[in-house]
Amino acid sequence: MTPGAGAPVRVGVFGLLGSGNLGNDGSLEAVLGYLRSRHPEVAVDALCGGPEVVAARYGIPATRLHWYRGEYRTASRAGAIAAKGLGKLVDVFRTAAWVRRHDVVIVPGMGVLEATLPLRPWGFPYSLFLLCATGRLSGTRVALVGVGAAAIGNRATRTLVRWSARLAAYRSYRDAPSRDAIRAMGVDTAGDAVHPDLAFALPTPPASASPGPPGLVCVGVMDFHGGDGDRARAEEIHRRYLDGTTRFVRALVAEGRPVRLLTGDEVDGPVVAAILDAVDSPLVTVAEATSLAGLMKETAAADTVVATRYHNLICALKVGTPTLALSYAAKSDALMARMGLGAYCHPAREVDADRLLEQFRALEKRSAELRRTLTERNLDAVQRLEHQFTTLTAALFPAADHAHHALREAP
CATH class of the missing domain: 3.40.50.2000 (Glycogen Phosphorylase B;)
Structure with a gap:
């Protein structure tokens, strides 16, 4: 999609955000920090698991990911099974309508391309596939940014994950094994980058912020x-x-x-x-x-x-x-x-x-030695993430990137 003249770029964030997992929310916080510092002009909203939490905590409009509120509860009664099935159909249209309203959708970090914890194919893998497929059909760029991936045994889950990765307009990973896993699924990863986890971009509290008891x-x-x-x-x-x-x-x-x-x-x-x-x-x-x-x-x-x-x-x-x-x-x-x-x-x-x-x-x-090592590795992680965000700007916001370079090159 192309925004109209003078209209702000519309950016959506997508995932199991606001659902109680601190890591997922930290990845969102890092991406919002990037958008607010480098692209303060964009309009941001979310399609997520916990819209009330996301809206209250991060100050952005948020929509519930699933029409059926019992999506992640086990359905045993006929009524619950029917409602969950209907929800899958309704979510096709809800997801497509939400995606079409955006120029870019970012999936911020998280292990969205893995099944290292118990996972059903018709749960989040299905939702991610809907996102990437409707993005490709509508012309909305979907970016999987700093995501995790791993080998998947279940054939249906693996198929959904493989097609989600193929249909995304941009992919980067939080470690090399993630990129290797996606390549092994048959996805061309030649242009995909590896960077540290997005959480390394978050502010680090001062060392004296909360001293603990000796030996803690x-x-x-x-x-x-x-x-x-x-x-x-x-x-x-x-x-x-x-x-x-x-x-x-x-x-x-x-x-x-x-x-x-x-x-x-x-x-x-x-x-x-x-x-x-x-x-x-x-x-x-x-x-x-x-x-x-x-x-x-x-x-x-x-x-x-x-x-x-x-x-x-x-x-x-x-x-x-x-x-x-x-x-x-x-x-x-x-x-x-x-x-x-x-x-x-x-x-x-x-x-x-x-x-x-x-x-x-x-x-x-080895505590003292390892603390010195961690100081060095953290500096490297921050620098690599700065490069990740620069690359992301060039891929998703080319007009802004061009304007930035033109300003720097002006006499």
């Missing part, structure tokens, strides 16, 4: 049940993860270390409750962070962080705190390697508390 360890937990291919073993994987993490927290408390539990999504609450119940010590407290900025303040106050969720790791690494990953996907391993801590990954599916304690102690012995 932040432990980021997750309602982890394995990936999309682990449904048959989901409860066993969860039980092993919870037991190993609980034993690790108990061992820290036995040494007199204060422990602060972190989450990254509303669904993580039961894991926190289970650990509190099992350990039952005043040394164990719970963070109430509601944003990545809040998580960064928590992790900056700690001596060391051990975390599962991807954006818990990013927050800790971004503020320069030595971090150990309970890794559940290649994205975590790639992130840790890029930041110079590749040796400090432990499998979330097989948490061994004794081995985890050994790795934790080895990490702490």
Whole structure:
């Protein structure tokens, strides 16, 4: 689409935003920061999972992603199944109408091209395909910016993801394994770039913003049940993860270390409750962070962080705190390697508390050295994201980019 003379460029943001996942919302915040600093003239609104939250928190108009409000609840009754099916049909027209109102639609970060957590093809993959297909048909440029991708076993999900990627006008990834995964699905990625996760573009809180008690360890937990291919073993994987993490927290408390539990999504609450119940010590407290900025303040106050969720790791690494990953996907391993801590990954599916304690102690012995490494890697991440945003401007806002260069070249 081409805006009329004098009309602002209309930009939509799309995704499971405002739905309780702090990482998703942090990616949105980073893209909004880019738009407001480099393109303050654009008009922005959202099609998202939690429109009330997005509108209140970020000050942009927002529309609900799905017509059927029970989209992500399991439908067992005939009426609910029929309503969900009708919703899929209605969403075709709702999505198309929303897309046509925009010149550009940005999908900000998130693991939208992966299934590292349980995922049904007719859920978000279907929604993303509708977005990209209607964008291509209507001439609206759809940009997948700094997204995550991974190999997908389910054929229907893989097909929807592959076609979504093919139909997008612009793609960039948050790590090299993501680009490799999309290439392996048969998508030409020759022109696609890899940059650090969008969250690295967010402001870093001052080191003195929230000092913690001596020896504080932040432990980021997750309602982890394995990936999309682990449904048959989901409860066993969860039980092993919870037991190993609980034993690790108990061992820290036995040494007199204060422990602060972190989450990254509303669904993580039961894991926190289970650990509190099992350990039952005043040394164990719970963070109430509601944003990545809040998580960064928590992790900056700690001596060391051990975390599962991807954006818990990013927050800790971004503020320069030595971090150990309970890794559940290649994205975590790639992130840790890029930041110079590749040796400090432990499998979330097989948490061994004794081995985890050994790795934790080895990490702490190198604390001063690793803090220097993280300072260097964070500077590089910021510079690479600046390049990402410059490239994005050239791809999505060519008129603005041309005007910017003309101004710089004027005598």
